[in-house]
Amino acid sequence: MRVTAGLVGLASLAFTVPAEAIPAAPAGVCETYPNAALCAQSPSCDTCHLGSPPALNAYGDAVHGELTPDVEKTPTTFLAELGDALRAVEGLDSDGDGVSNLEEIEAGSYPGNAQSFPGVGGTCSEDEVATASLPGHGYNTCSTDFAFLLRRVSLDFCGTSPTFEDMEAVRSSDDPRAIIVKKLDSCLDSEFWLGRDGFLWNLANDKLRPLKAIKSGDDPGPIPLANYVHDYQLYVWTMIDGHDVRDQLRAQYFVRRIEGPPTTYEQTENTPEQGSLLSLELVEPSRRAGLLTTRWALVNFTMFTALPRTAAARAYRAFLGYDIARLEGLQPVGNEPVDYDDKNVAAEACAVCHSTLDPLTYPFTRYRGIDDVANSATYDANRLDDFANQGPNIPSTPEGGVVLGQQVNDLVGWALVAANSDAFARTVVRDLWVRLVGAEPGLDDAEYEQLWIDLRSTHGYSVEAMLHDLVFTEAYSVP
Ligand code: HEC
Ligand code: HEC
Known part of the structure; x- marks a missing residue:
């Protein structure tokens, strides 16, 4: 959705930067920060732009300020300068939300949007946040950092770190969710999960x-x-x-x-x-x-x-x-x-x-x-x-x-x-939630409530089915 908006904006503009240079910017960001949560998927244009490019947000402005002024850039010269420019503004908190640009990029939030900081909103656009939280829409996974999630699922359910190949695969996949599900399924049969003393x-x-x-x-x-x-x-x-x-x-x-x-x-x-x-x-x-x-x-x-x-x-x-x-x-x-x-x-x-x-x-x-x-x-x-x-x-x-x-x-x-009671279903989910999420569920935590309600209904009391939802809750999947 956000990519389409960017391209529409792009088509109606007169460029001082060659058009090919622009879509290369997100890739440039990920060359500089290959392991950042923001790069679990290709970061959106909103990282630096305000709505439709070319308008820049505070972070984009800061980056712009580090580029050679008034020179017509080719894709090559733009990218050649970009890494240094990004590094130069790492320590700033461009959007003034109290978290530095670097920390935000690493955690997967937007360094140029004060509404977005680690743990809140993630990399979701406002539209996505709005639809993701509609009842019946399922869990909010637009802010999920899949590389983080793969590591967490591997450690919690298999007792091992994911391989380098697994991490590369989840970063480059069109369907990272499927990779997480596959990992979870294989871990649910592991000795670590179900063996004696597991x-x-x-x-x-x-x-x-x-x-x-x-x-x-x-x-x-x-x-x-x-x-x-x-x-x-x-x-x-x-x-x-x-x-x-x-x-x-x-x-x-x-x-x-x-x-x-x-x-x-x-x-x-x-x-x-x-x-x-x-x-x-x-x-x-x-x-x-x-x-x-x-x-x-x-x-x-x-x-x-x-x-x-x-x-x-x-x-x-x-x-x-x-x-x-x-x-x-x-x-x-x-x-x-x-x-x-x-x-x-x-x-x-x-x-x-x-x-x-x-x-x-x-x-x-x-x-x-x-x-x-x-x-x-x-x-x-x-x-x-x-x-x-x-x-x-x-x-x-x-x-x-x-x-x-x-x-x-x-x-x-x-x-x-x-x-057959609510109390039983709640307790089954709570035991796993405490161990996996690492904290007691909050009073009336909506994700937790949904898990035990679904355990009783749609999941037919299957804990494995419930765990397939638990790993995609915001509480578990967002760093
Ligand atoms: C890392 C930050 C960053 C990202 C990500 C980014 N841009 Fe940019 N973009 C800039 C900067 C900085 C400029 C200004 C370059 C200059 O003029 O020196 C710019 C310029 C532009 C311009 C040209 C505007 C003009 O008139 O000069 C367009 C169009 C544009 N970007 C579109 C996009 C699109 C579409 C995306 C997403 C695919 C994107 N940008 C991603 C930083 C970024
Ligand atoms: C705060 C709640 C509470 C109050 C007040 C309370 N009890 Fe109990 N009682 C319990 C619980 C819970 C147990 C079960 C013990 C356990 O958890 O192992 C118990 C067990 C017992 C037992 C069985 C012990 C055993 O080993 O089998 C006796 C006898 C008993 N209580 C007597 C009393 C008397 C007499 C009072 C009042 C002076 C009292 N209780 C007040 C909660 C309470």
């Missing part, structure tokens, strides 16, 4: 809270009780290959890892590996709720407690992003907490949290945590009968509860409501 594996650390001392299975700790590798594998599975990420909470299957490279994963009906009872998954499939009912989750979070509030609070925090201890996600339920275990949680100072937390916890009460070897980490509808000696009302705790204001009959129901 990016996704590590992303689960906060949710799973591994504890080497009680690990069972391969390479066990001193008191082997459960193998969290099962949990990692299930987690990674839900994040790759277009799988439905809600299976973090819904899966009634497990996942086996076939060691690579390339590492691959495979769904399995039952336990990923046979071995001692202490690494088997014993909850029957119809009672499973993904990462909430693995042996690891039950042993590590429910442990010995009748009302495993810690397990419920962890699930609420890890998968819905709400930390009750910080008064987040409070949705008080009427007449709660009942205080079945006589812990005094109905006192006013306690009810503020426990009127949400206790009904959230009831559905967890039918799953055994640490018990004798054959019964650890199993489902038992009558489990609470064993706790009558700890409190006479404990066995009357219901299995049904309330999550996010919705009544549920059991933990499988709890997990379904949670998996």
Whole structure:
């Protein structure tokens, strides 16, 4: 669009500079600054001109001032002088926006336009900025620096810098976006991304809270009780290959890892590996709720407690992003907490949290945590009968509860409501956003909101599809 405008202007003018000299100016800029973000694509005439040439902006004026005056220039003499002229005005801030000409060129903004500076507006014309931000138009990629983006995608998703050839290819391509997508696709299958101890594996650390001392299975700790590798594998599975990420909470299957490279994963009906009872998954499939009912989750979070509030609070925090201890996600339920275990949680100072937390916890009460070897980490509808000696009302705790204001009959129901919630989709995107963008999403950040809304709808809960949009957000792609 801007090129057309330039050519129209060009045709109607009388020249003191031969016409061929003019289009050569952008190339001259990039000969001087081959690695600048402004040169990720050919810089527009607006770099030096105001709207239609020949009018010069403040930067163009400054450059003009360094050229030999009043000499009719040929393409060769114009370009021969241009490099030195550009260098001579590098240190100035011609448009007075507080950023020097050189810094702007390197960052890909316009040195002659005070509205454009690094991080804002980029190399978009005003028209492009206006259309790019229209709803439904997609992301604003006119300010994307594709060379920068290729490097970032390579490092974040493959763990390596792009090759020199890749960088050259993206700079000279008519369709740099396609190169980024291709790179992303190949990185999403890399060991760095999906292998053991890879990016996704590590992303689960906060949710799973591994504890080497009680690990069972391969390479066990001193008191082997459960193998969290099962949990990692299930987690990674839900994040790759277009799988439905809600299976973090819904899966009634497990996942086996076939060691690579390339590492691959495979769904399995039952336990990923046979071995001692202490690494088997014993909850029957119809009672499973993904990462909430693995042996690891039950042993590590429910442990010995009748009302495993810690397990419920962890699930609420890890998968819905709400930390009750910080008064987040409070949705008080009427007449709660009942205080079945006589812990005094109905006192006013306690009810503020426990009127949400206790009904959230009831559905967890039918799953055994640490018990004798054959019964650890199993489902038992009558489990609470064993706790009558700890409190006479404990066995009357219901299995049904309330999550996010919705009544549920059991933990499988709890997990379904949670998996289908806005809070879950938001948390999935937020975890990746924090690691990839490098900051918490801002309150009501429009790009972030769009990502989780699309994850739930157009992307069918595929994290890989969501990541194809995330890398083109302004937050990620603009330096
Ligand atoms: C690096 C800055 C720069 C860029 C980029 C640039 N120009 Fe120029 N342009 C100049 C300068 C400086 C002059 C004045 C040259 C002189 O007269 O000595 C000029 C002169 C011109 C003139 C001649 C005006 C006249 O009457 O003397 C036209 C037309 C022109 N440019 C068009 C373009 C077009 C079209 C583009 C984009 C394809 C472009 N320029 C890109 C710096 C630039
Ligand atoms: C700010 C919110 C908040 C308040 C106020 C609060 N609790 Fe809790 N309580 C929690 C959370 C969250 C947990 C789950 C613990 C975890 O995250 O590991 C919990 C867990 C518990 C547990 C179970 C501990 C265990 O190890 O299983 C008891 C008992 C308890 N709270 C009693 C109380 C009592 C009594 C009061 C009032 C004096 C109170 N709480 C006030 C948030 C709160």
